[in-house]
Amino acid sequence: MIERVSYAGWDNCYRLTDGEVELIATSDIGPRIVWLGFVGGENVFGELEDQLGLVGGDEWLPYGGHRFWHSPEAMPRSYYPDNEPIQVETEGEEELRLIQPPESTTGMQKTMEVTLAEDHVEVAHTLRNEGLWPVEAAPWALSVMTLGSVAIIPQPQGNPEALLPNRTLMLWPYTDMTDPRVHWGHKFILLRQDPTIEQRIKLGLNVDDGWCASLVGETLFLKGFDVFEEAIYPDNGCTVEAYTDNRFLELETLGPLAYLEPGESTTHMEYWYLFGGVRCDLSDEDDIERALRLGDR
Numbered sequence: 549m550i551e552r553v554s555y556a557g558w559d560n561c562y563r564l565t566d567g568e569v570e571l572i573a574t575s576d577i578g579p580r581i582v583w584l585g586f587v588g589g590e591n592v593f594g595e596l597e598d599q600l601g602l603v604g605g606d607e608w609l610p611y612g613g614h615r616f617w618h619s620p621e622a623m624p625r626s627y628y629p630d631n632e633p634i635q636v637e638t639e640g641e642e643e644l645r646l647i648q649p650p651e652s653t654t655g656m657q658k659t660m661e662v663t664l665a666e667d668h669v670e671v672a673h674t675l676r677n678e679g680l681w682p683v684e685a686a687p688w689a690l691s692v693m694t695l696g697s698v699a700i701i702p703q704p705q706g707n708p709e710a711l712l713p714n715r716t717l718m719l720w721p722y723t724d725m726t727d728p729r730v731h732w733g734h735k736f737i738l739l740r741q742d743p744t745i746e747q748r749i750k751l752g753l754n755v756d757d758g759w760c761a762s763l764v765g766e767t768l769f770l771k772g773f774d775v776f777e778e779a780i781y782p783d784n785g786c787t788v789e790a791y792t793d794n795r796f797l798e799l800e801t802l803g804p805l806a807y808l809e810p811g812e813s814t815t816h817m818e819y820w821y822l823f824g825g826v827r828c829d830l831s832d833e834d835d836i837e838r839a840l841r842l843g844d845r
Contacts, residue, residue: 549641555582557601562636562644566664569822575636576603579646579660581671582613584769586824592762592769594692594796605631612692612796616658616673619688619782619802625654655679655810668772669820673803676813686782687803687816691771697764697797698830699739699790700840702757716785718752729792735833739790741797748793752786760788761840762799768826768839771801772819779804 555561558574565571565587572583583591595612602609608627617626628651637645642664650657656679661672673687693699706714719725727749731738737753756777761770773787781787782802791798803816828839 550638550644556595558582558603560633562638564642564644564662564664569664569669571662571669573636573644573646573660573662575634575646577611577631578615578634579648579658580611580613580615580630581660581662582611584614584669584820584822585767586822589767589824590694590765592694592697592764592767592822594694594697596795603631603633605629607631610692610796614671614689614691616660616675617688617690618654618656618658618675618685619805620686628653650678654683656683656685667821671818671820672815673818674813674815675806675808677808677810679810682807682809684805684807685814686805687814688782688800689771689773689802689816689818690798690800691762691769693741693762693769693797693799694764695741695743695796697741697762699737699792699797699799700761700763700836701737701739701753701788701790702755702759703733703735703737704754704756705735716752716754718783718786718789720748720750722748723750731830733833736836738830739792739797741792743794746794748791750789750791752783752789754781754785755788760790760799760801762797763826763828763830766824766826768821768823769799770821770823770840771799772821773801773803774817776804781805 553563558576561574573581608629635647644662646660648658657676659674663670675687704715729740789800806814829835
């Protein structure tokens with residue numbers, strides 16, 4: 549079901565639900581999905597209360613929710629303000645298409661196509677070059693998770709007898725490897741959001757399993773994505789990145805770098821799953837694995 553609603557000061561929003569899971573996208577800014585959760589439950593996406601309902605202006609604002617960028621990150625290119633109204637198209641009762649006008653400074657156009665499937669949500673992030681010259685870029689899908697969330701990132705395992713390295717771990721200049729919010733495990737890297745710690749931290753990894761997740765309370769948000777073995781990914785090969793400070797946690801996936809001639813586009817798919825009643829000991833990797841039910845993925 550799709551219905552027009554108001555949410556958090558934005559008057560022109562669209563609610564998409566199957567009666568169990570619901571999401572809300574606004575057309576006042578974006579493209580951006582501002583709410584995701586179980587019907588009658590809490591928003592798993594983070595919100596910045598002082599920015600809710602704002603529109604217009606030349607300053608880029610994080611807002612919260614799920615957004616769409618293009619990588620590699622650069623200032624000011626990546627920080628084009630998505631503060632203006634977007635076009636929304638609906639298809640039946642199961643599909644929303646959120647279309648941003650081409651960015652005036654880059655010529656890039658971002659479209660998010662959101663489809664409610666049988667047991668998950670599919671989000672297609674399409675980046676189209678509407679400029680006058682070729683551009684190399686990658687679609688970049690960023691989900692701002694709520695306070696207290698923990699990112700769960702699977703590490704590539706591979707053959708323990710192999711002689712060559714099998715993973716690329718990228719750390720940003722402000723990242724402290726002794727930060728207590730990070731657990732460097734054997735199977736997983738965990739990054740915990742802590743509202744009392746302002747220090748920024750970001751890491752990236754060449755996740756080849758095609759998923760990452762966030763746990764808050766007993767609600768698990770799992771993002772699946774497609775991985776292309778021979779492709780070149782941004783940031784020295786990262787398919788998953790995670791960032792946190794005292795305001796929120798970002799769980800990010802990236803598509804391959806693409807050389808786009810004018811008029812060409814590239815699409816990055818995410819597959820969202822929500823699970824309730826997930827209980828696990830985050831200090832026990834075997835228990836995390838059982839809770840994730842990796843054998844069923």
